[in-house]
Amino acid sequence: MQRNRVLAFLLLAAQLLVQIPESCAKVPALIVFGDSTVDSGNNNQISTVLKSNFQPYGRDYFDGKATGRFSNGRIAPDFISEGLGLKNAVPAYLDPAYNIADFATGVCFASAGTGLDNATSAVLSVMPLWKEVEYYKEYQTRLRSYLGEEKANEIISEALYLISIGTNDFLENYYLLPRKLRKYSVNEYQNFLIGIAADFVTDIYKLGARKMSWSGLSPFGCLPLERTTQLFYGSKCIEEYNIVARDFNTKMEVKVYQLNRELDGIIVAGVFKSV
Incomplete structure (x- = not known):
């Protein structure tokens, strides 16, 4: 699944760069928002049980460290x-081992376990998406102080923004609630x-x-965790979940098309098919 996620993002980046004029193709920084698929260590610095700072995580990292x-x-x-x-x-933006000089060419604001819905981040006490944006605003202030207004603005506008989020909204939030307590139907929650x-x-x-890549939801009904814990399905992929992911991606694809038409100068690329 991780290999598929890497391939999806590489395809996203390629799609986006193809749409950028050759004279502007140099990307000065990579800025990341989202959940555990892209969190590079922010959860280590917040009060949550959802961490991966222990083995076997990191065993194949540069120094074998989680x-x-x-x-x-x-x-x-x-x-x-x-x-x-x-x-x-x-x-990771919250990692004290790094400073604004390190962040000038790339920074991650993602928090494992978070979602689009604020209620999702509350389940495991992780950073909600709005908090990621607040840290991004703080980053901009620090970047302008470090590089000056003109250079910082150039990096902000020319950077590639990666966004990967949404699966937790269903698996850690919506489907954990008893049916009678769900405020929305599946269709309504997708729209929300x-x-x-x-x-x-x-x-x-x-x-x-200006340049963003949005990763669609993977077929999360085939995630090992779901196949292991949802015993009713006998360790098979949960097709109901996969259909929800597919339908969400279809709607998100339409929304991305609308945003590209409505927001002047924006380029949002997305992979909304399972890989």
């Missing part, structure tokens, strides 16, 4: 950053999340972001 990445080694943004000629690993996603894109667009 970094807070939910992987045996590097994660998708790290490979993309290296592929763009930047650093070979994107640092799509609205939040659009607001998020608009918010960071207003802050200067």
